[in-house]
Amino acid sequence: MSLYLDATRCMPTSRPPIWIMRQAGRYLPEYRAFREKYGFLDMIRTPEIATEITLQPIRRFGFDAAILFSDILTVADALGSDLNFVEGKGPVISNPVRTMADADQLSSSSLRERLDYVPQAIRLLKTQLGDTPLIGFAGAPFTVASYMVEGGSSKDLRIMKELIYSQPETMEQLMDQLVKATADYLNMQIEAGVDAIQIFDTWAGLLSYPEFQSLVIRPIRAILNRLRNPAGIPITLFAKGTSVFWKELSQLPVQVIGLDWQVDIGAMGQLMPADIALQGNMDPMMLYASHEILEAKVTHILKSMADRPGYIFNLGHGILPDVNPDQVQRVVQLVQQFKNERIHA
């Protein structure tokens, strides 16, 4: 049995499961020890290292789910984006997509071969994780396309927006390729044995409503339609900054919706259909709080979701690199102890 999998199915659980976005990452000294020796892409592409990094936070904190150590840009890389990770700058793509010709040059012909390190890592992890479920993931087409077009991170997606508004055909061509490649990639992960999938659409909140429909909702729906998911493993969608469109999100065929830290998750729990589980949503910066405030905030979230089956504790975005792991330990303890409070209540 798994608290996490039960919660994704909106089954009652003795306490909420907890995992944390980017839990295998730089805030952990044991992660930094590897990162000092290896390049980021090398770590992702070496199944033994990806496995070790994935396991680190499970060993330290006993999280209720593991998430494959990887990156949302693996698909861009496999399609032909020349991807590098530059210290202090993040992802850099030296051949950005700016024209139809650029989009036409992308190719999915060797996608499976180029991404084979991912199923390898998944199979290895499954032999070592025991009862802890493994979450596979992919970036949603819009967010991955944003990096491919901008050539890296961007706070406002200036170049991407110009492409959307002045070359819609190029945008459509790029999105079509990403929908197919992302569905293939997720199918590879399902075949290799992941227990759940999460789709990340980090930049979806920067779009206007018509583009939210055409570049977020429509392509994600197309991917979900292409999944071969015979065991019905649960799918989570985390589309940051889009809670104002909660109704559209809840009409997608997903089992879990991840919420960012902005909304009152208790209120969302009332609004959302009862057969959709919710995941979230503590402000990642709450991990800089004093002990007293951190405890009050965690408890507030737990209490506001205590009566709703289908709740998974998480942050409202990825954990930040300079967080003290002791703060994470406190949060994990609070969530684990909440079990006893409820049983004795």
Added chain:
Amino acid sequence: MSLYLDATRCMPTSRPPIWIMRQAGRYLPEYRAFREKYGFLDMIRTPEIATEITLQPIRRFGFDAAILFSDILTVADALGSDLNFVEGKGPVISNPVRTMADADQLSSSSLRERLDYVPQAIRLLKTQLGDTPLIGFAGAPFTVASYMVEGGSSKDLRIMKELIYSQPETMEQLMDQLVKATADYLNMQIEAGVDAIQIFDTWAGLLSYPEFQSLVIRPIRAILNRLRNPAGIPITLFAKGTSVFWKELSQLPVQVIGLDWQVDIGAMGQLMPADIALQGNMDPMMLYASHEILEAKVTHILKSMADRPGYIFNLGHGILPDVNPDQVQRVVQLVQQFKNERIHA
């Protein structure tokens, strides 16, 4: 009669009024000509220059409202923040507020004297604007405090969040001072003759719901309660990224709510109380669009609000510095022509 003022009161208008946030700014060559000769703060603090800059977009485009050329950080400066504008970096405050002692050092004792250039500019503008109404403005306490704490711009408010979560008393002290100073500042502008007020809470969307209530809704309500507004000039609130909390916003005693580009303004027009006017909400990056797409987008917004009294066309955030003024001209024409379409429809 003024289209803008009528629309703020939800009176029917022959066409929607239009103005654009940051309309007096760097995208205009006539603005850049001044900026080459003067420092940004010098321009703001010299009533004749502030007047000239305010008038530039009115002369060029015939916008239906003028907005005082100034900055949301004037109040921080008057309270004792050592403010400078650094080319390519934006505002820099060299004595950021990080402790209670820092907050205690701020002083509003000479606020009126230090901000006297603002009413001077307003009085001068009122002699030159003719029938065009003049909008005065202030930054909301949370957004102004964010700059005062961070010491400048920040994409994630890392330092501000840590202060909120670990030194709530310091935060409260800073917010109290800003509430009083901002109310005084807006009262100065009302006394000097502005026809309307807009309050900008640019970073409000980065907060969680409890802090949205305590640091956005509560202080803005406190300011509104302190306004001496015998003529009942309309107040607009623009709190970027907070449409998910539209209900809380609409319960504030404001006449107009400015919407950012994310939401479907037509849908918001249905949800919001009929006595609240809406302003917005085209994506500022739509001004990079092809002519065809720009026209379709402007028309879509105009049509979606055509049946709702109380609508003011604007962007969903400030205009960007590299926009071609011809694109603005096209938008203005489309909005102005919409009048005729409706009359002949």
